[in-house]
Amino acid sequence: MGTKRYFIHTFGCQMNVNDTNRMGEALAGLSYSPTPVVENADLIILNTCSIREKAEDKMLSALGRYRQVKLQRGALIGVGGCVAQQEKQKILDKVPYVDFVFGPDAIGKLPEILTRIEQDRVRVVETAWVDSESYVFPQADPVSSRGKTTEFVTVMKGCDNVCAFCVVPHTRGREVSRPVAEVLKEVARLTTVGVREVTLVGQNVNSYQGGSSFAQLLLRTAQVPGIERVRFTTSHPHDLSDELVDAFRVEPKLMPHFHLPVQSGSNEVLVRMKRDYTVAQYLERLGELRAVRPDIAVTTDIIVGYPGETAADFEQTFALCEQVRYDGQFSFVYSPRPKTIAMLKEQEWGPVPHEVKVARLERLNRLQKTISTEVMSVHVGRTVEVLVEGRSRTNAERRFGRTPHNRVVNFDGDAPVGALVEIAVDFASSSALGGKQVQVRSLPNVVIEEAPVVPEVCVA
Numbered sequence: 001m002g003t004k005r006y007f008i009h010t011f012g013c014q015m016n017v018n019d020t021n022r023m024g025e026a027l028a029g030l031s032y033s034p035t036p037v038v039e040n041a042d043l044i045i046l047n048t049c050s051i052r053e054k055a056e057d058k059m060l061s062a063l064g065r066y067r068q069v070k071l072q073r074g075a076l077i078g079v080g081g082c083v084a085q086q087e088k089q090k091i092l093d094k095v096p097y098v099d100f101v102f103g104p105d106a107i108g109k110l111p112e113i114l115t116r117i118e119q120d121r122v123r124v125v126e127t128a129w130v131d132s133e134s135y136v137f138p139q140a141d142p143v144s145s146r147g148k149t150t151e152f153v154t155v156m157k158g159c160d161n162v163c164a165f166c167v168v169p170h171t172r173g174r175e176v177s178r179p180v181a182e183v184l185k186e187v188a189r190l191t192t193v194g195v196r197e198v199t200l201v202g203q204n205v206n207s208y209q210g211g212s213s214f215a216q217l218l219l220r221t222a223q224v225p226g227i228e229r230v231r232f233t234t235s236h237p238h239d240l241s242d243e244l245v246d247a248f249r250v251e252p253k254l255m256p257h258f259h260l261p262v263q264s265g266s267n268e269v270l271v272r273m274k275r276d277y278t279v280a281q282y283l284e285r286l287g288e289l290r291a292v293r294p295d296i297a298v299t300t301d302i303i304v305g306y307p308g309e310t311a312a313d314f315e316q317t318f319a320l321c322e323q324v325r326y327d328g329q330f331s332f333v334y335s336p337r338p339k340t341i342a343m344l345k346e347q348e349w350g351p352v353p354h355e356v357k358v359a360r361l362e363r364l365n366r367l368q369k370t371i372s373t374e375v376m377s378v379h380v381g382r383t384v385e386v387l388v389e390g391r392s393r394t395n396a397e398r399r400f401g402r403t404p405h406n407r408v409v410n411f412d413g414d415a416p417v418g419a420l421v422e423i424a425v426d427f428a429s430s431s432a433l434g435g436k437q438v439q440v441r442s443l444p445n446v447v448i449e450e451a452p453v454v455p456e457v458c459v460a
């Protein structure tokens with residue numbers, strides 16, 4: 001019996017990227033190895049996202065493509081992630097060539113699921129939630145991070161907020177925090193394979209409750225020997241504490257980038273979104289952050305065309321973006337999601353016509369592109385510090401990495417993955433800088449081989 005191969009197509013956020021790694025580890029225990037070529041796979045898993053309708057559509061069209069591989073070589077097809085958790089049996093009913101459906105809490109059950117399918121020739125659905133008290137976070141195997149210098153570390157799962165538009169509380173359940181000691185142990189283990197930068201992830205990291213405050217967790221992570229940079233995502237503005245702001249003042253390893261989704265610049269819209277902060281409160285918190293780290297890069301998420309959003313509401317969002325001058329924004333048109341308050345109330349609040357939504361989004365994107373280009377152009381002629389991550393995605397002759405502010409830099413140079421280098425910047429676009437390596441500041445303690453080719457991650 002030769003080794004079987006698996007291919008995982010990952011959609012969505014960092015939670016899913018992390019879950020994909022855990023799936024890989026569960027499959028390694030069954031002597032499956034990864035392949036970047038879907039046509040060679042014996043097992044295909046779609047790790048899905050249901051944050052917007054488009055994300056689901058992308059899953060369905062990918063499934064259509066993978067059907068061929070099933071027909072040609074009898075590959076098994078599984079659907080995991082947030083659509084799986086939401087739709088459960090309905091996916092099997094709708095798509096006859098899917099063999100199994102499993103939710104984010106059932107990743108550890110993958111071996112059992114595959115055995116059942118092979119022995120009993122049945123189709124399987126595993127979407128039970130593990131409740132908060134008994135949930136144990138899977139410990140990442142550092143082997144799956146080999147080749148990387150930057151890695152995500154899960155610190156919590158689920159979300160207890162009730163933003164009226166959002167499907168996450170329905171797909172990921174209640175918040176559960178991972179104990180501090182476990183997080184620190186995982187960070188320390190990652191340093192043994194060469195990881196120098198970690199991003200602590202959760203849907204709502206500010207409400208972390210794993211035995212310390214989130215700010216304390218960040219400070220302790222920064223003290224783990226071998227860790228040079230600490231980041232985190234995502235934060236809800238309503239619990240951005242003074243202590244977290246202060247962490248930026250005292251800890252230089254806490255990188256000067258804050259992703260602070262505002263969603264809208266109109267207080268009326270924010271109320272309907274159930275975001276429980278006002279624009280003024282948001283700006284006040286941001287002002288405090290900028291007081292301690294004046295150069296901090298701020299990025300955001302915005303929903304355009306939320307039910308009831310008037311032209312005047314949108315102008316307020318536009319004006320807010322002009323005022324804040326975000327480094328970047330992830331903005332999308334509103335998409336109604338099953339079981340959410342916004343979907344139930346859409347008719348009452350007043351749906352925004354599709355063309356209006358799209359026109360508003362385009363205007364916002366144009367504004368952001370101008371601002372991003374201006375923010376980036378300031379660096380031409382200066383030097384920036386970069387942590388080398390690998391070969392550039394646009395030109396394999398070059399390398400790429402990120403600045404402390406999380407700006408991508410493509411450069412000419414020979415520093416290995418994991419080195420901290422100084423780059424003289426000679427080019428800027430709205431999304432990346434370009435330049436030449438002028439000096440190596442420090443090398444990693446562990447030699448990192450070229451990162452392997454990994455299957456596509458699709459941010460929906």
Ligand code: SAH
Nearest residue numbers: 165166203234261301302303332333334335
């Ligand atoms: N936990 C994060 C957000 C996670 S979802 C937070 O609270 O900030 C990522 C982004 O998707 C959200 O910030 C929001 O802007 C967008 N989003 C969520 N639901 C959406 C919907 N129904 N339609 C359009 N965009 C949505």
Ligand code: SF4
Nearest residue numbers: 159161163166168203
């Ligand atoms: Fe969704 Fe709001 Fe939770 Fe973010 S904080 S995951 S937008 S419910």
Ligand code: F3S
Nearest residue numbers: 012013049050051082
């Ligand atoms: Fe993430 Fe999408 Fe689920 S954003 S939590 S994978 S719905």
